[in-house]
Amino acid sequence: MRNRLRTHAEFAPIFTLTDDETAALRSPQRTFSTGITPYYASLLDRDNPDCALRKTMIPTMAETVIDPHDMVDPLAEDEHAPVPGIVHRYPDRVLFLANDVCPVYCRYCTRSRIVGGNAPFSVARARWQKGIDYIAGNPGIHDVLISGGDPLILSDDRLEWLISRLHKIPHLDFIRLGTKVPVVLPQRITPALTQMLAKYHPFYLSVHVTHPRELTAESARACAALADAGIPLASQTVLLRGINDNVETMRELMRGLLRVRIRPYYLLQCDPITGSSHLRTSLRSGLDIIRGLRGHVSGYAIPHYIVDLPGGGGKIALTPEHINGYEDGAWLATNSHGVSGFRYPDPEGLPLYP
Ligand code: SF4
Known part of the structure; x- marks a missing residue:
């Protein structure tokens, strides 16, 4: 924990940072903390900014873009x-x-x-x-x-x-x-x-x-x-x-x-x-x-x-839809491979989604 990478000065010797990542690490507009353990840093690609894990950890300037639907506390916690x-x-x-x-x-x-x-x-x-x-x-x-x-x-x-x-x-x-x-x-x-x-x-x-x-x-x-x-x-x-x-x-x-x-x-x-x-x-x-x-x-x-x-x-x-209708006492269904025409007998035929 003590050896986490947190600042631009700590990231720069280890990663080939893009201009965008550098700007984000130095940006005063960005308020959310940055940090990664040395172990986790070893899983990130040093040179490729498209590395999946790198994109979850190293900030970019896209973080400073506020979408009209963004919220500070979206779950109203x-x-x-x-x-x-x-x-x-x-x-x-x-x-x-x-x-x-x-x-x-x-x-x-x-x-x-x-x-x-x-x-x-x-x-x-x-x-x-x-x-x-x-x-x-x-x-x-x-x-x-x-x-x-x-x-x-x-x-x-x-x-x-x-x-x-x-x-x-x-x-x-x-x-x-x-x-x-x-x-x-x-x-x-x-x-x-x-x-x-x-x-x-x-x-x-x-x-x-x-x-x-x-x-x-x-x-x-x-x-x-x-x-x-x-x-x-x-x-x-x-x-x-x-x-x-x-x-x-x-x-x-x-x-x-x-x-x-x-x-x-x-x-x-x-x-x-x-x-x-x-x-x-x-x-x-x-x-x-x-x-x-x-x-x-x-x-x-x-x-x-x-x-x-x-x-x-x-x-x-x-969940994906699998039921396509009701006919002659049975629900009509399509399976997970997209094959339709399966029938599940259900004489009551009550609406599935009241
Ligand atoms: S998602 Fe979980 S582990 Fe990641 S920063 Fe938030 S609380 Fe921490």
Whole structure:
């Protein structure tokens, strides 16, 4: 963490920077932090600005373009914060924003409004206690997702302080934690960490993975250590223009995730965060990818394609249409390979989408 690359002076000796990247790294207009761990920097192409991972980490001046649809807080998280650091958008679960620091800063981060700081832990702990009290006082909450920032960069002791207190709340069914650490700082997944986490089952991990290039021997070892500790791993992947928005890359990624014991879970439409319009795709592009997965790879390798509705509407799943009509007591369907004329008998024929 101490050796992260953050400034133009730190990037310039390692990467052949374009004029645009240089201008962005030096630009006062750009407000979102930059940073990458030395390990993750080693996965980026030094010379090719079209490298997929490089485009997710090294800023360009496109970030300074504000699209009319861009928003600072597209998911309206701040409006749904009953106490600082808790987002309560769904009745049965909350998001617990534990910290605001990450090992890397993704150019499309939905929480770019809050990550990149460095609040002293004493401040965080006072805030955490208010969050724990809020959850303890609301028996309708059954699931907590600890996120940030990236909570896995907290020390084992600090993390255990938080998780152990949440674990004691009787109405919580399980605890989840969202992280990108296994693929950007896999050295952080130590035996001491996995042994500590294993004390608090049922404990789940959502791993943020963008591209098959992140699935290295080191990240596979980190994931195996977590899985061996009994922690179920599920993926979250943001769909990004020019980075992973094609069927071949997604097939390779989803199959690769299963190989490193991560179950593909969410393919997320990029949120309309300020300065990210150059990275966003159409919804059609996401549905085309799901079409290109279903029927071509194992069902285990197919994530839900999710749009988190701007304005705080919550997540919806988009799926390709397969039903084409109803005729003589049966639904007419087209399969995943585009072959039509299949019939599913259903004498009731009730509307599928009331
Ligand atoms: S790791 Fe997550 S929270 Fe951190 S910058 Fe990337 S998307 Fe944002």
